[in-house]
């Protein structure tokens with residue numbers, strides 16, 4: 001082997017510095033629904049051999065992501081049917097007593113907050129200022145751009161982060177920050193893609209979920225095993241689910257496209273280019289095939305371990 005030695009970054013979550021290389025990620029021409037003037041380089045997909053985190057290497061600078069997300073693009077407010085993950089989370093939140101506080105981290109336009117039962121107090125964190133304004137209006141929520149803007153001592157009975165943890169460079173760092181904001185007996189509910197999904201392990205860096213440039217880090221059940229205790233948490237629920245509401249609809253077509261992508265990627269890329277051309281330049285990017293084939297998402301519920309250092313000491317009776 002010859003040529004300059006490429007620097008490989010250490011695992012953002014545990015620091016282990018000998019990751020597995022899962023291959024090249026595609027360059028991106030759009031980000032968060034907006035066309036980019038210059039394509040973003042995809043980088044490589046790495047997997048930590050110690051904690052099983054997968055991540056995009058190298059990620060962009062945090063300030064670059066902040067600018068890309070606050071792009072004022074908001075699809076028209078539709079109080080329409082909730083997504084499957086939002087319904088799963090709502091089922092969970094229905095068990096909260098009246099007066100409980102719920103923080104939706106990455107609440108976007110507030111669709112989930114607006115659907116909460118009456119009597120729960122609603123809070124949101126949203127970087128996209130146009131989306132945050134909609135969440136305030138439609139969900140009656142107190143919404144700010146970052147967690148730091150909420151008073152340090154403010155804690156919540158439930159914190160939800162749906163489709164968020166894959167957007168940050170260190171899922172462990174975010175989980176630790178959110179755990180520290182739980183009220184005694186509170187719960188942290190996460191949904192995200194499952195890094196150990198059986199098809200993803202075969203497709204490696206060509207899996208649909210890691211092709212989206214906004215997605216930069218991916219957890220798995222093994223990651224939870226590696227990090228829960230260090231986070232002062234225990235996992236009380238772990239559920240795999242299919243992101244699509246009705247995965248049986250169009251299943252044959254989706255599998256055909258997916259198998260073509262797996263075995264004849266050039267042919268599928270040409271098919272996709274023709275499809276996008278037909279739909280016109282305003283059509284949303286439809287990504288590479290793979291969505292909806294399997295239960296490739298996770299719903300995770302974490303609870304603080306009794307006596308964990310992130311929790312305030314119980315008041316004496």
Ligand SMILES: [Zn+2]
Pocket residue numbers: 011012013014015016048049050051052053
């Ligand atoms: Zn690691």
